[in-house]
Amino acid sequence: MMPVMSPKYRLTSTSAALFLLFSVARGAVAAEAPLVDLALWGGIKTTAMRDLKHETDLVTADMKAHGMDVVTSGTGGLGTGLEAGWRLPAHLSVCLRGGWLGRDGGDITGTLSDAYGTADVYEHVTINGWCVEGGGRYERLVAPRLSLRGGLFAGLVRATADIRLRSKVTGLYALLLGSGDHTVPYRASGLVAEALVGVAYAITPRCCAGLDAGWRLGKTGPLKATAAGDTDNDGAIDAVAGDPRRSSDGTKDLTLDFSGLVATLFITLAL
Numbered sequence: 001m002m003p004v005m006s007p008k009y010r011l012t013s014t015s016a017a018l019f020l021l022f023s024v025a026r027g028a029v030a031a032e033a034p035l036v037d038l039a040l041w042g043g044i045k046t047t048a049m050r051d052l053k054h055e056t057d058l059v060t061a062d063m064k065a066h067g068m069d070v071v072t073s074g075t076g077g078l079g080t081g082l083e084a085g086w087r088l089p090a091h092l093s094v095c096l097r098g099g100w101l102g103r104d105g106g107d108i109t110g111t112l113s114d115a116y117g118t119a120d121v122y123e124h125v126t127i128n129g130w131c132v133e134g135g136g137r138y139e140r141l142v143a144p145r146l147s148l149r150g151g152l153f154a155g156l157v158r159a160t161a162d163i164r165l166r167s168k169v170t171g172l173y174a175l176l177l178g179s180g181d182h183t184v185p186y187r188a189s190g191l192v193a194e195a196l197v198g199v200a201y202a203i204t205p206r207c208c209a210g211l212d213a214g215w216r217l218g219k220t221g222p223l224k225a226t227a228a229g230d231t232d233n234d235g236a237i238d239a240v241a242g243d244p245r246r247s248s249d250g251t252k253d254l255t256l257d258f259s260g261l262v263a264t265l266f267i268t269l270a271l
Helices: 009-033 050-065 171-175
Strands: 035-047 069-076 079-089 092-114 117-141 147-167 180-204 205-224 256-257 260-271
Touching: 035 092, 035 205, 050 069, 050 092, 050 117, 050 256, 079 260, 092 147, 117 171, 117 180, 147 171, 147 205, 180 256, 180 260
Parallel strands: none
Antiparallel strands: 035 079, 035 260, 069 092, 079 092, 092 117, 117 147, 147 180, 180 205, 205 256, 205 260
């Protein structure tokens, strides 16, 4: 005759079995390799902005032709963003990147003062760019804590630009140049691609830091006004929403070019 377990013994045995199963499952989860890498990156870039450089040369030449002393300056900023990577076999990852490409722009200042009057002209351009990209990475351990990696990405770039023209003229020069202070906002979008290589150092098993460097190719379509405005300070509205920004010589629509070398620092957490 089989002995009958008491309810208390059955409950104790079941609890022990559940506890053992939970401990094994928890250990398996703890030992499981991370599946997602989340990185914060930021660094410097170079940008070509060929159309705007050509436009700057045209405006500068026109100012000098009117006898102005001209000073130009350009600005370029840092870029920053996030990257998420889903690990695959064979040292590969599928990645999604998003970032702010920094602030670019420039100033043109022209001054003239003589017996015919005075003229002070200031033109300022402020550009902000953003990108969203998808792609992949390959990363391989080459030393106990050191990895080499590379990545290819492609996606969309979007940018805004504010073009401000401020001028103050007196005397006979008022017949040639208008006075005023107007800003016209523009927007443009296009495609972007990046090729990066880098090195990563493991600070802890789930945290690493390193450096990426490479080349970004990013170009937009025409800059189009998002609001009406006066583009030449003549007192008349000559740009309405949707109008492209034309070069001073009227030969082409202005675009933005975010292409150039990039170098970024990053820190990555494995989740």
